[in-house]
Amino acid sequence: MGVWGKFISPILAVLVLAFVVDRVFPPDLTRLTPGQEILDREGRTLSVLPALGGTWRFATTTRDVPPDLVALLIAAEDGRFRRHPGVDPFALARAAWQWVRTGRVVSGGSTLTMQAARLLEPRPRNLRSKLIEIVRAVQLEARFSKDEILGIWLTLAPQGGNLEGVRAGSLAWFGRPPARLDPAEAALLIALARRPGALRPDRHPEASRAARDAVLAHRTAASTALTSADRTQGQAVALPTHRRAMPRYAPHSAREVARLGGARIPTTLDLPLQRAVETMAAQALETLPERTAIAVAVADHAAREFRVLVGGTFGDEQRAGSLDLTLATRSPGSALKPFLYAMAFEAGLTRPETVLADLPFRFATYAPENFDRGFAGQITAADALRQSLNLPAVALLDRLGPLRFAAALKAAGAAPRLAPGAAPSLPLALGGAGTTLREMMALYATLAGEGVAEPLQLRPGGARVPVRVLEASAARQVAGILTQGFPGGGPAGIAWKTGTSWGGRDAWAFGFDRAHVVGIWIGRPDGTPIPGATGRSLAMPVLARVMGLLPPAPLTGLRVRPASNEAGADRLRLLFPPPEAQLSDAAGPVTLRAMGGQRPLTFLVDGQPIAHERARREASWQPPGLGFFRITVLDAQGQSARAEVRVRAE
Incomplete structure (x- = not known):
């Protein structure tokens, strides 16, 4: 063995030993397991769910924060971060000299990589722990890029209480995601990570301000960090005085999609609209009888995507707040009639101008009555639908066939739920079966979509399988019939229909224009009656208010269009x-x-x-x-x- 062999052999042995130790004792990354963020269609945070143990911790990368925050962090904590292999000998030597000279720890000499190792595996602050951190830091540098190591720090840095990571800190202290932080806010979160208990701005404002300003005073060697003007302006920014509640919009839907797994889960919901409808629903609830709940759904019927889902009053157990009432099975009352009339028009059983009889009649042992116990006599099919008369609807179903009607409902995504062993029968025309708000939304989206049925999506990117279940002309005729002024005022040019189940247990209202479908359910979750409740009196005012919140449709009014685009003498x-x-x-x-x-x-x-x-x-x-x-x-x-x-x- 030559001279070089005497040197190379020990080096190889050390490298092999280091490799074996790294594989036998790898870094423990389990603390990186985050909570979940539920995002709206634009990537905005709708709702968050904590990690195991109730800790608010969310996966964060350097792409999620402003460049100024990264520059400030490196400048304040580890100026040579981009150049060292996880351990900075100069910083360790300086810390050791300060310890010997003063007899106490002045600075720890920890690099950001060593801090990341400590955050992954917290230990008592002593010399043994420091040595382990050094080893772990080298391991992290061998396994991850510099930006990935920064991501570990950004995800785990303590922010006070049960907050970990700058994403949780940003939401709790400033009410917005870290990408929208200004330099002073970023500096506060960096400072908090040093001593989160002693620097909380809501409890120790003076200490918090001083620590923040000290971070703002740092500058990197590059000019990408803050100017002196930035620092001066940042020092004048007020500190947060309290910790904010975590975002919790669409909480029922958030729990639903969270079961699918993932750290950041996109949905089709629209945060500003969801927030506005939730506020409106809470206000409407104050005017309703006790123990009454509201469920609301809004969908873009062209995209077949939900934009709003309000499943009830989350957390209010008197109103079954833990249940998603958009998925509760209830009787739809007369809200199925538009689909029935569209099928009757398609089958040639009647036309909008056909005169029907609204007179007492018995179908074997079944004798339906109208809500007011009276009868209108001779009336057109269009007016019978507008007035939601019962006997003409039952007569049409008798001619169409309950089995055929039930099959069409199923094809449109709203299979009626019947009693065990029961077959579809004439009461189906008046809501004699169970359905959900989401399924009813699918029916009305089919009408708004001119007879084409597709599932309404809550997650983006789902496969679309359109199925024609009605002729377009029949769907347009029903849309035209239902387009009428709202009772008591409200947006014009909306096709709408109400429904009330037997005994006033469920009040429904549905409406659509060229862009959106809206559905409202009001009732008691336990199914007890609400005396005097009707879809028109309870749900219709809420429908009008929700329609008023929607952005303008491309062309408001009737969901109709010429049967042919060809010009000609017969064009209307x-x-x-x-x-x-x-x-x-x-x-x-x-x-x-x-x-x-x-x-x-x-x-x-x-x-x-x-x-x-x-x-x-x-x-x-x-x-x-x-x-x-x-x-x-x-x-x-x-x-x-x-x-x-x-x-x-x-």
């Missing part, structure tokens, strides 16, 4: 008034005129049908006052034409 046209017409309030009644299309025609003003002879192509309208109005004409095939007009003073 509104001859008078023309678009953007200026009408005088002194001119008296206005004659609305249409051409083309298939009669009978329906004329509407701001979504409200006006009386006229349906076989004629004109109608008389008296403007109720000054302002802007939307004139719409709808034909029997669902074609529409419209014009915006203005009535001005003479």
Whole structure:
């Protein structure tokens, strides 16, 4: 063996020993197991769930924080971080000299990598622990990149109490994710990690401010950190005075998707809209009888994605707050009727203008009655649906067949739940089966989507399998019939329907325009009746308020379009008034005129049908006052034409 062999052999032996020790005693990374963040469709934090043991800890990387925070952290804690192999001999020598000279520990000499090792495996602060940290730091440097090591620190750095990591600290102290921190806020979180108990801003504001300002005073050798102006401005920023509650929007949906696993779980929900609807629902709840709960769903029916899900009052056990009431099985009452009428139109059993009989009739042993115990006599199918009359609906189901109706409901994603061993029967027309709010939303999305059924998604990226369950013309006809003014006011041009289950146990309201479907359920989770409750009295006002919160649809109003895009003599046209017409309030009644299309025609003003002879192509309208109005004409095939007009003073 030569001279070089005498040197190389011991070195190889040491390297082999180090490799074996590293494999036998690898770093323990179990503390990196994070809690879960539930994200909205734009990546904003909707809700968070803690890690095991109740610790708020969320996976954080250098990409999740501002560059200034990383620069400040390195400058304040480990200026040579990018250049050393996990241990900084100069820092250790300085710490040892200070210890010998003063007789006490002045600085620990720990690098950020050594701090990361200590955060992964907390130990008593003594010399033995320091030696272990040195070994672990070398192991971490061999296994991870510098940015990954910073990620360990960013994920585990203590932030006071049960907060770990700058993401948890940012949410708790500033109410926003770390990417939106300003330099002074970033400096406070870095300072907190040093002595979280002694530097909490809500308990020790002066010490916290001094520590923050000391971090702000650091600068890196590069000019990417803070300028003196940044530091001066940051020192003037007020400290947080209290710890904020962690985000908890859509808590029922958050728990649902959290079961799928993952640190950051995306959803299709929309945070600003979810927050607004939750606030509105809480306000509406104050006006309702005791033990009453509200569930709300909003979906984008083109994307077939939920935008809002309010499953109830989370945490309020008097209202079964732990249950997601969007998934509770309840009786839909009359809310199934639009789908029934669409199937009847498609099958040729009736048309919107067909006159039906609303008179006492017995179907074997079944004798349905209307809600008010009265009967309307002879009435068109369109008006029977608008007024939600029971006997015409049961008569249509009798002709259509309950089995066929139930099969179509199942195909649309709302299979009716019947008693064990029971078969679909005529009471199904009036809600004689169980369903959920989400399933009813799928039905109304099918109507809004012109007869095409697809599952409504809560997670993005799911496979879309559209199934046509209704002819487009039938769905458009029902949409046109249901497009009418809201009782007591509210947004115009919305197709809507209410439902009330037997005994006032469930109050429903559904509405849709060209962009969204909204569903409301109000009732008691234990199924006890609410005296006098109806969908119109309880759920309809909430529906109107939710529709008012939605962003404008591309084209509000009827979910209808011409049956063909080809121009021709039969295309429905509104001859008078023309678009953007200026009408005088002194001119008296206005004659609305249409051409083309298939009669009978329906004329509407701001979504409200006006009386006229349906076989004629004109109608008389008296403007109720000054302002802007939307004139719409709808034909029997669902074609529409419209014009915006203005009535001005003479």
